[in-house]
Structure formats: C-alpha cells, structure tokens
Amino acid sequence: MLPVFSPLGEEEVHLTESSGRYVSRDVTARFDSPPFDNSAMDGYAVRAADVASASPDAPVRLPVGGESRAGGPLPEPLRPGTACRIYTGAPMPAGADAVIMQEDTDTQGEEVTIRESSHEGKHVRAQGTDVSSGALLLQTGDRLWPGEIGLLASQNIDRVHVFRRPQVALLSTGDELRELGDDLEPGAIINSNVYVLTEMLRALGVNPVPLPAAPDTLPEVEAALRKALEADVVITMGGVSVGAYDFVHEAFKNVGVEPGFWKVRIKPGKPLAFAQYEGKPVVALPGNPISAMVTFEVLVAPCLRKMLGDPQPHPQPVVARLRNAYRRRPGRVEIARAVATREGDEIIVALHDRQGSGSLPSFVGVNALVILPSDRAELAAGDRVEAILWGPGLRGVSSVFEQMS
Ligand code: AMP
Ligand code: MG
Secondary structure (H helix, E strand, O other): OHHHOOOOOEEEEEHHHOOOOEEOOOEEOOOOEOOOOEEOOOEEEEOHHHHOOOOOOOOEEEEEEEEEOOOOOOOOOOOOOOEEEEOOOOEOOOOOOEEEEHHHEEEEOOEEEEOOOOOOOOOEEOOOOOEOOOOEEEOOOOEOOHHHHHHHHHOOOOEEEEEOOOEEEEEEEOOOEEOOOOOOOOOOEEOHHHHHHHHHHHHHOOEEEEOOOEOOOHHHHHHHHHHHOOOOEEEEEOOOOOOOOOOHHHHHHHHOOEEEEEOOOEEOOOOOEEEEEOOEEEEEEOOOHHHHHHHHHHHHHHHHHHHHOOOOOOOOOEEEEEOOOEEOOOOOEEEEEEEEEEEOOEEEEEEOOOOOOOOHHHHOOOOEEEEEOOOOOEEOOOOEEEEEEOOOOOEOOOHHHHHHO
C-alpha cells in the first residue's frame, strides 16, 4: 500500500503558513549569517594586540572613542590604541578584532581600564560563522518546525516550497450513524469515527474532508463513494466485513475501484481493505472505533506521511518493558493500548486491561500503542517490547525542571 502514496507536487506558501509542512526543494542561504562581524558581549571593542599585556595587576588604559550599538549608526573605524564602547549584537568597528567584556573593565570618564588580556576574535561573532551564503539550510523532505522557520526567517526567506497537503475524504457507512447533536432514537449511535479520524488527519497535517455518513444501501454507498473520489485519498469506515449490510466491497466494484488487498493480520483491525481508483489510494477501515483508530495509526498514517513528503514515514517506536505479564493467542500482530511511564532510564508500559476492540473509554489516557509480535503468546513482566508513543506522549518530570520552577 505504501508505494501507491506519493507526494502530490508542490506549492509555495508564506513562511508564516508553513508550520509542519515538508519542504519540497533544498533551501540554500541567501547571505552570510551573522551578516556582519558583531559583538557577543556588552563591553569594549579593541585591537587584541593593544591589550595583550593586560592583567589584574597590570591593567591597560585606553581612551574610548565612539560607540557601537545594535541597530545604531555604523561605528567609525577604530584608531589603534583606542577602545570603542560596544553592545551585544552591535557591528564591530573596522580595525577592532576583539571585545573585552564589561565585567573585566572599569570606566573613568573618557578612559577604560582593561584588566584582562584578549586574543583576536574573542567575544566576536564573525560574519558567516553560522551560515555562509549559498550553504544548504534544509533538504527536500525536512519538516518545518519552529527552529527551521526561525532559520529561514533569519535569512529573509519569506516564501517556501512545500509538498501539497492531500485532501482526504472520510466516508462513514452505517444506517445507525448520526452526527453530533442529532437526536438518537433507539438503535442509533453517534458517528464518532469521523470526529476521531478528522483529528488524526489534522494532526498529521493533511486536510480532512468529512462527508455525510452513507446509509447501508448499495446505491447510497456508491453515490457517496463517487463523491469521496473527488479527494486525493479516500478513507471509508465500516461496511467492509462480510455482513449482509456491508456494501463497501460491492460499491468499489461497481464504481471501478480496483481491489488491492483485504484483511490484515493485525489485532484489532482485521477487515481493513486497500484499493485504488485510477492510481488514487482508497482505504477501507473497519467501522469498529478502536480498530479504525489503531489501523489508521499503524498502517495509514505512514502512507499519508509519505504523501506529505516525509522521507521516514514509518512509526518510530521506543523500546519499553512490560509492567505485567500478558497472555494472548498468537497468529496476529497485536497493537495494545497502554499507559507508558518513565521510571529511571526505562519506559514501562502497563497494558490496559480492556483490549476489546469496541471500547472507547479504553483509549482515555492512553499514551502508547504496544506492538506485540504475532509469534509471542506468553509475555512476562519485564519483557522488552516496542511501543509507539501516542496522544499525550510520555509523562515524567525531570527534577532539574522541578527545582527551576
Ligand atoms: P461495521 O464495520 O460497519 O460492521 O461496524 C462495526 C461496528 O462499528 C458496529 O458496531 C458499528 O455500529 C460501529 N461503527 C461503524 N461505523 C462507525 C462510526 N463511523 N462511528 C462509530 N461507530 C461505528
Ligand atoms: Mg456497518
């Protein structure tokens, strides 16, 4: 299924709209950074040679000529044997090659007494030391986090090429489904999946297109599917099993959606199907809320990340230890809901005691999906397992920060 998902092409967006996007071209520096030699300290710009002999016992006195402050007028060139008052971020005067920090000086009127020697370049941020003009800043596939955005902003790069965000249609099926706020007559339930999947898509950075749920009739599922196929990717939910009212497979056939595979050896989530319509990916998730969430996270989200331009789209699990023993029927990979906590330098996962596939409360507070390999039937407390961190992420306060706040 992963090979069918490819980036859709690129678009240019303003840097302020680029958060979370993946760049579709390498980005290079427009100019040196820092763009000019400047002071790293408040103090005095000097020629290192003029203060080479300075020490607390034998300070050097220099007349102060001029001032350089950040954003102020450019300083005059430094005359040998003088100092220039300078502040952090201010341009170095021509001829100065070091800054003496204020703490190592005393000022008397127009003179400064310097108590420490220095050397060329000390406390000077030299032009181009962070970035030299033309250097590679970001590579295709890098994601724009605040740090990356800051780097581009510092380079006055206001527009950036990123991979397009796919539109992902969400089509629920089921006569029983109602939308939020609807009256629930006996037998009806809320279409909770569409709200879950909308949020999961948003978190990834794709555009969800939630469609009205289709009732369980073949013509209505077909019509809804045709509408859904206007998007870049289609995700259907429910109606993909073998029940008499499961019309998704038949609707695929009638609309010309070509079957790829059906059923995966994952628990929960067995009835997932993958298909294509003229090269467009179509995924049929099971209707069961837990199955839909879990299969989306482990199977579909990586495909969408790839489509967004992420060069490493697969889940990146951490290694953890089981808090309790767990017995299971082998044969399928099981994705178990768990609460992970940091204990010392280890992550301990406590499997939720309700692993049934329909129970939404069993997702509350879950911050890890534990991957139990298909061949493991008996797991002992302390066994190592892989876990995908999820939702609220790992909790655990460091004593360093507790003391600071
Ligand atoms: P299905 O896959 O259509 O057989 O549905 C399996 C179970 O999931 C049934 O109990 C459905 O009522 C429930 N279900 C299906 N779709 C949704 C949905 N969109 N939101 C919440 N529950 C659903
Ligand atoms: Mg159904």
